Amino acid sequence: MSNSVQSHTFQTASDDVTVPAGSSSVASDSAAPGSVNPSESIGSASSSPSKPVVSSHSTVDQSRWSAKRIAIYALFVAVAIALTFVEVPIFPAAPYLKYDPSIVMCIIAGFTFGPSAAAIVSVLSFVPHLFTNPFGAIIAILVALLMSVPAAAVYRRKRTIGSAVLGLVLGTVLATAGAVVGNLIITPLYNPAITVSAVVGLIVPVLLPFNILKAVINAVISLALLRPCTRLLANDAD
Numbered sequence: 592m593s594n595s596v597q598s599h600t601f602q603t604a605s606d607d608v609t610v611p612a613g614s615s616s617v618a619s620d621s622a623a624p625g626s627v628n629p630s631e632s633i634g635s636a637s638s639s640p641s642k643p644v645v646s647s648h649s650t651v652d653q654s655r656w657s658a659k660r661i662a663i664y665a666l667f668v669a670v671a672i673a674l675t676f677v678e679v680p681i682f683p684a685a686p687y688l689k690y691d692p693s694i695v696m697c698i699i700a701g702f703t704f705g706p707s708a709a710a711i712v713s714v715l716s717f718v719p720h721l722f723t724n725p726f727g728a729i730i731a732i733l734v735a736l737l738m739s740v741p742a743a744a745v746y747r748r749k750r751t752i753g754s755a756v757l758g759l760v761l762g763t764v765l766a767t768a769g770a771v772v773g774n775l776i777i778t779p780l781y782n783p784a785i786t787v788s789a790v791v792g793l794i795v796p797v798l799l800p801f802n803i804l805k806a807v808i809n810a811v812i813s814l815a816l817l818r819p820c821t822r823l824l825a826n827d828a829d
Contacts, residue, residue, distance in 0.1 A: 664708060671712055675719075682797070684797060693717075696716065698809065699816055702743055709736075713732060713736045717735070733770075733773050742761065
């Protein structure tokens with residue numbers, strides 16, 4: 592087979608010039624004025640960054656997710672608000688102290704959607720009572736936060752019944768302590784006839800047993816509702 596030299600022909604304004612392959616200098620000299628080097632045009636095209644393609648469906652899905660999540664939170668808040676008006680005396684030594692199961696909704700919201708959901712439901716559930724009993728509502732919000740948020744945080748790390756129980760035990764301790772401290776500070780402000788020393792005298796016989804009993808009831812109900820509620824909201828849970 593004979594060795595042939597491949598050539599390229601460049602058309603100029605005057606005549607045809609045949610240039611052996613590999614002679615880039617001659618090719619560039621014989622190119623018509625104003626022409627673009629193919630290699631340069633390819634390089635410049637590849638160097639320009641390509642714009643990312645943004646799908647409109649992701650925005651729609653995100654908005655739907657947010658709307659649905661907000662609706663679920665609103666449902667938890669509405670049920671919790673309704674439950675705040677269900678008051679039952681559970682401690683004969685102090686019949687004026689009554690139990691309501693609203694914190695159960697805060698705990699279930701936290702178990703399902705995380706500590707932020709527990710905080711949102713805990714605060715918003717007692718907003719109506721800020722206008723009728725502001726001091727009592729502040730203590731109720733404090734107790735709800737201390738009961739539900741730590742329980743949700745512990746359960747989120749490991750979603751088991753054991754973690755739920757551990758979180759509720761921690762929440763019970765914190766909520767009971769918060770109730771005692773809150774009463775020491777807020778009760779004398781709400782009712783000046785009751786002094787701090789009088790509240791201190793109620794800690795052991797009244798405040799501690801009542802708040803522990805209330806927290807235990809909330810924990811038992813929450814554990815009973817944990818599996819049904821998490822299964823019902825499994826597609827929307829964190």
